[in-house]
Amino acid sequence: MPALSLRRRILRGLTAGTAVVALAAGLAACGGDSDAATTTTDSASSGTVTVGRLSNGAAQQTTLQVPEVTSISAELPAAVRKSGKLEIGVGALPSGFPPLAYVGSDQKSLTGAEPDLGRLVAAVLGLTPEVKNSTWENLFVGIDSGKVDVAFSNVTDTEERKKKYEFASYRQDNLGWEVPRKSTWNFGGDYENLAGRTVSVGSGTNQEKILLEWKAKLAKEGKKLTVKYFQDQNSTYLALAGGKIDAYFGPNPGIAYHITQVANTPQATRSAGTFSGAGETLQGLIAATAKKDSGLAKPLADAINHLIENGQYAKWLAAWNLSNEAVTKSEINPPGLPVDNS
Incomplete structure (x- = not known):
């Protein structure tokens, strides 16, 4: 890794x-x-x-x-x-x-x-x-x-x-995007799709580095990406279920696992796309x-x-x-x- x-x-x-x-x-x-x-x-x-x-x-x-x-x-x-x-x-x-x-x-x-x-x-x-x-x-x-x-x-x-x-x-x-099952948003492979969104990410992670780079690019274009941090994953998923964030950006296998665990609950989620853990190139x-x-x-x-x-x-x-x-x-x-x- x-x-x-x-x-x-x-x-x-x-x-x-x-x-x-x-x-x-x-x-x-x-x-x-x-x-x-x-x-x-x-x-x-x-x-x-x-x-x-x-x-x-x-x-x-x-x-x-x-x-x-x-x-x-x-x-x-x-x-x-x-x-x-x-x-x-x-x-x-x-x-x-x-x-x-x-x-x-x-x-x-x-x-x-x-x-x-x-x-x-x-x-x-x-x-x-x-x-x-x-x-x-x-x-x-x-x-x-x-x-x-x-x-x-x-x-x-x-x-x-x-x-x-x-x-x-x-x-x-891969890294992945997790959203509420009812959400219609998908990453689509283009950071421009993050404009106006609020995304949670783990502090000090590879995905945080990537996300902050995209935030800076959007800022130069006059667009806003809000990045939020939470102390633990329970808090992250409560925020996702409550509409306080639009998406969570994290390791894709962990997201795939969580999706199976909440599939039959009111907090059901889905994958909204992936992105290479090695970056854009x-x-x-x-x-x-x-x-x-x-x-x-x-x-x-x-x-x-x-x-x-x-x-x-x-x-x-x-x-x-x-x-x-x-x-x-x-x-x-x-x-x-x-x-x-x-």
Whole structure:
């Protein structure tokens, strides 16, 4: 991810109550040891993968048939192929980051869009997935040491990270706009559409930097954009429901999660568009991350492209309400955030 930590960016998109629940669940799962790894072994190598399990309403549980593709599994490094396992790293301790990775409704199993994609990729490769949960920092320690083969953990492709890692992209790294369901406003990709609007944003975030730049541009044009800050997400969403703000600008996955949580309430919201977390000149990308020169980037990208071509990828995103972050193709080491913005 860019400058802000993964956990901080995602939790900006949650209600305070949700964050507390996620924190409690995360600590229960790891016994209070934030450096311990929680390992989950699946039977995805059998060719059946169920996404959205134990999601607590964040996803539509969907069972997908994903048989091994031998022409792709043959590309794996010999050691990985011989092991019969794909060690998948997720950096979700201690609190998790719904809907991407968090402790599920059974209070012990890791669920979320990221481990689900790891399981789908493992199935294409004919490997048994072992999902290991750690802190964000120890996620990279695990890759460096060989304890995990690949991270599926909302890692942004950056030029700085390419010095140590290789990537296979699989999702857009987007910020999002959340508005009341009854609102007719949409961002439309043009900051000019913000003229006359009141928008809430988290202080000190990447999205605040972008929003304030747009505010300055509009001011030069004689137009007004009002930016408001609140102490917590509960206050933000109360303001949105009460009409005190027109929109909330935050991490798109967190917004996607919140939309599912309030869908059947009077405070129901919807997405009003997305914007690249890398800014206007580059589409940020989230990527499967492996150790540089590991030989994993190509089989990972080929497996993801197989899922795209055969429709399982679209069903995975739809199950987690993340269709607005779809890519048309997984790329190996695509252009990433420049070093001065990593």
